[in-house]
Amino acid sequence: MGEKRYIVILGAGESGVGAALLAQKEGFEVFVSDFGPIADHYKKDLENAAISFEENGHSEERILKASEVVKSPGIPDKAPIIKKLTEKNIPILSEIEFAGRYSNAKMICITGSNGKSTTTMLTYHILKNAGLNIGLAGNIGKSFARQVAFENFDFYVLEISSFMLDNMYQFRADIAVLLNITPDHLDRYDYKMENYADSKFRIIQNQKPGDVFIYCADDAEIQKGLLKHQINADTYPFSIEKALDNGAYLQDDQIIINLHHKNQESFTMSIKDLALQGKHNIYNSMASGIVAKVLELRNETIRESMGSFTNIEHRLEHVARISGIDFINDSKATNVNSTWYALESMPGEVVLILGGVDKGNDYDMLKDLVKSKVKAIVCLGKDNKRIHEAFEDDVEVIVNTFSANEAVQIAYHLATKGNTVLLSPACASFDLFKNYEDRGNQFKKAVKEL
Known part of the structure; x- marks a missing residue:
């Protein structure tokens, strides 16, 4: 086999420690480096696995020997260590990209400037209630890499931020959801809206015919992006402003979902029966509903889950x-x-x-x-x-x-x-x-x- 591949993980939060545990399981020599202090419970994880790590600073020499680097989404590209890695052409990946290599599960990936967490949790709630063997990861809960290492799910619902997408290259979403694109984190995108929008559209990279892309038809930035990016997947838009032939729309306070590619019966539900109230939550519910219909869940199951969901902490x-x-x-x-x-x-x-x-x-x-x-x-x-x-x-x-x-x-x-x-x-x-x-x-x- 020759010598072990040497991988460096930058940042020792949930995503970094998860990536380190998975990398070790996959036979890499692993070194974890955090510029700040590492929380005690994460240190314990690393010590128990006998993974070498450092905190409160980076040992450049050790880091620059890596064959590849997994970086925490919070580390900006202009951090000195990232610039040095880039100069040396050492590949820098996100934890999602790295973990995706080692999973054959179907990936349902949700991004957008707002409503990601709520839509991810709602989608997970509907699919889990329907009996799917499903994991929840990304920006939420236990890291994707940790779950790929120790669990065996058939599906994942992943909340994906633009920072994660920036370091995703080969990863493919079986079902991609783009909720909206509004100005956020522009300091990381040279204060250019189009750079940020392009980053969000990376959610559809590598998609093939037969994959699914679900998006908001009422969002001006998404409309611009659709003209610019090639879409290979089946598309299902959702709107509260106009009736749509294929996708989800609002009529007389009823959500209506039609998926013509699938020849299924229509789904209808009064917005008064949704657990999540407010205009933006109609969008979130439509997006989750389309995912559920794509996976051919029963209308009754979807309706019941959309009515019983309790929202995440700290969000309305x-x-x-x-x-x-x-x-x-x-x-x-x-x-x-x-x-x-x-x-x-x-x-x-x-x-x-x-x-x-x-x-x-x-x-x-x-x-x-x-x-x-x-x-x-x-x-x-x-x-x-x-x-x-x-x-x-x-x-x-x-x-x-x-x-x-x-x-x-x-x-x-x-x-x-x-x-x-x-x-x-x-x-x-x-x-x-x-x-x-x-x-x-x-x-x-x-x-x-x-």
Whole structure:
């Protein structure tokens, strides 16, 4: 066999450690390097497997000897170590690309700027309820690589971010879903929308006739991309604006799904019976419904699952109703578009908690909704100048706060019966919190202490 192939894993979070365990199982010599500290439970995983690793810095010499490198999606291309690897033409892969080599399962891959997690979880819920032997991975839960190493699933539902797609080359989605493309992470794409859109369209690379591509027909950026990219798969669009011959559409508050390639009976369901409410969730439900129909599940099964699903934590999560005021935790909204979706689905007047680390946000798209729905903005972040500048003409009250507790107390005093207090920050969380989960959990704790 000659000597072992030597692989380096950059980043020792869930995806990196999963990739390391799989690489070892597949006979590679493995070295894991993290520029920051490694969490104790991941160190334990690596120690138990006798995989060598380092933290708080990179040993360049050891890394640059690799035959290939699996990198965490969070490491940008402009990181010095990535530049050096690129100069030496050492292949850099995402964990999904690497793990995909070692699995024969059918891949259902979901991407988009917003709604990925919800649609991935809903799709998984429907397929699991139908009795499929299915894994859930990507941006959610246990890493894909770890599951490929230790489980044996026939199907995977994978939530795929643009950062993952950027380092995917041979991987093929049997079913690809593209929900929407709106400005996000543009700092990683030279501030060019078309670069970001091209990255999202990588979800269809390597697809063949007989594979499936499901997309939103109402999204302007997707429409542009369809003209530019060759589609080999069977296509099923979904729309709430127009009736479609093949795919999903809305008519008289009913979702209707027709798949003519498949000669199946139509699927119909009233949007009032969906577990997930709000316009954007009609899209998410349509996308999941088409996947289920492509896999020829029974209409009854699909309907029942779409009615019984409970949403993921920190995404439009109802926390409590206190004195007639609803408190909603949407901490996962780390971009302006997510906040737009959240506001759009709120009934009545809102006290909006916004702010954190601003990724070059353009707040213009929120202006109309803020004018019509928001009675006060509570800023939760170290630097709230841009929020004040964006909305000072649209809202009477804008207050600064520096903790979840303070934000909740003030929002409660500003709200009246029938209002909603919505935490939907439109920003990253790491100025005051560890991550969006920490921000959401502190918000929920503060609400429960009212």
